[in-house]
Amino acid sequence: MCEISEKRxxxxxxxxxxxxxxxxxxWKLMILISINAGNHRFRxxxxxxxxITSKVLAKxxxxxxxxxxxxRKVYDQSPVLVEYKTxxxxxxxxxxxxxxxxxxxxxxxxxxxKQPI
Amino acid sequence: MCEISEKRxxxxxxxxxxxxxxxxxxWKLMILISINAGNHRFRxxxxxxxxITSKVLAKxxxxxxxxxxxxRKVYDQSPVLVEYKTxxxxxxxxxxxxxxxxxxxxxxxxxxxKQPI
DNA sequence: TATAGCAGTTACCCAAAGGTAAGCAAGAAA
DNA sequence: TTTCTTGCTTACCTTTGGGTAACTGCTATA
Numbered sequence: 001m002c003e004i005s006e007k008r009x010x011x012x013x014x015x016x017x018x019x020x021x022x023x024x025x026x027w028k029l030m031i032l033i034s035i036n037a038g039n040h041r042f043r044x045x046x047x048x049x050x051x052i053t054s055k056v057l058a059k060x061x062x063x064x065x066x067x068x069x070x071x072r073k074v075y076d077q078s079p080v081l082v083e084y085k086t087x088x089x090x091x092x093x094x095x096x097x098x099x100x101x102x103x104x105x106x107x108x109x110x111x112x113x114k115q116p117i
Numbered sequence: 118m119c120e121i122s123e124k125r126x127x128x129x130x131x132x133x134x135x136x137x138x139x140x141x142x143x144w145k146l147m148i149l150i151s152i153n154a155g156n157h158r159f160r161x162x163x164x165x166x167x168x169i170t171s172k173v174l175a176k177x178x179x180x181x182x183x184x185x186x187x188x189r190k191v192y193d194q195s196p197v198l199v200e201y202k203t204x205x206x207x208x209x210x211x212x213x214x215x216x217x218x219x220x221x222x223x224x225x226x227x228x229x230x231k232q233p234i
Numbered sequence: 235t236a237t238a239g240c241a242g243t244t245a246c247c248c249a250a251a252g253g254t255a256a257g258c259a260a261g262a263a264a
Numbered sequence: 265t266t267t268c269t270t271g272c273t274t275a276c277c278t279t280t281g282g283g284t285a286a287c288t289g290c291t292a293t294a
Contacts, residue, residue: 009154009165013147015221016214020146022224025281026137030130037126042241048126056282058242068234079240079290089227089234096220097133099213104132106209107139117185117206142251159271173252175272196260196270 019096022067027052027060029097032090035070040083069093136213139184144169144177146214149207152187157200186210 023029027049034048046057061084064070069090075081109115140146144166151165163174178201181187186207192198226232 005154006165009151009156010167012150012154012218013166015218015225016146016150017143017221018225019217019221020143026134027282029133029137033129033133034126037122037129039126043239046241048123049130050127051283053283054242055244055284059282079292080242082241092220092223096213096216099216100136101129101132103210103213104134104136108132108135110206144252160269163271168253170253171272172254172274176252196262199271 022069023093023096025060027056028064029093029100031057031060031064032069032086032093033097035084036086036090040085042082042084045084139186140210140213142177144173145181146210146217148174148177148181149186149203149210150214152201153203153207157202159199159201162201 030049030052031045034045037048039045039048042054042057042061045061046052046054049057061070061072065072068087071085071087073083073085075083106115110117147166147169148162151162154165156162156165159171159174159178162178163169163171166174178187178189182189185204188202188204190200190202192200223232227234
């Protein structure tokens with residue numbers, strides 16, 4: 001991960017903190033995955049993520065939009081149609097998400113005893 | 118990330134949630150990086166991480182030990198000497214941390230305007 | 235006419251996370 | 265002898281995250 005030097009240690013930590021600042025909370029990565037999986041409407045996303053509430057979803061969608069990870073497009077029909085999409089920039093999170101998936105899967109196998117440490 | 122299917126979407130989300138359950142909070146990854154960088158004593162770790170407090174550090178170290186990501190060894194001298202080390206298992210987080218670093222660095226360049234989206 | 239769906243908002247509340255400050259026992263250093 | 269360091273713990277408080285439930289205006293469907 002990093003070498004035995006005060007400065008290098010900080011240099012290893014700060015980018016991780018920067019990343020976590022954007023990705024904190026239980027829901028943000030879930031929402032990105034859901035939208036990326038083809039759920040573009042508010043209710044679609046809400047239904048696709050177990051236990052999420054509309055209040056939290058609305059808040060997190062705003063956050064993600066501010067961070068340029070998704071776009072919100074309103075089609076002026078009635079009733080209003082709103083479409084959420086991930087941005088090309090959010091694709092840069094692909095590796096992060098993939099590694100988290102790999103590690104999470106492995107970890108679950110370990111704590112459920114399917115695999116020794 | 119994942120395909121347009123309800124089931125596949127869940128299969129993509131759940132491992133991420135499992136991983137986040139272990140890694141939540143502002144401090145856990147910082148602490149792992151610090152120990153890995155050669156800080157093995159409580160005060161060393163504390164000093165190496167800006168703004169962390171002893172209370173929070175003590176709590177997070179316990180969490181990490183429970184999750185088998187670090188070990189705590191007490192040398193029976195006086196005054197007591199305590200040594201924290203990362204486990205081989207924690208090395209499996211290497212890729213996750215690396216990808217977070219890469220993304221965090223890139224993201225900082227973008228928000229500071231050093232690089233366009 | 236009643237119900238359900240859309241995309242949220244609002245008010246209220248709770249628990250967990252985290253910060254602040256102080257202290258403790260033991261020994262080493264000044 | 266007083267201060268400093270180590271490895272924490274305790275009590276208290278604030279902030280944040282998030283849950284519950286109801287409700288909005290609008291439209292399509294039964």
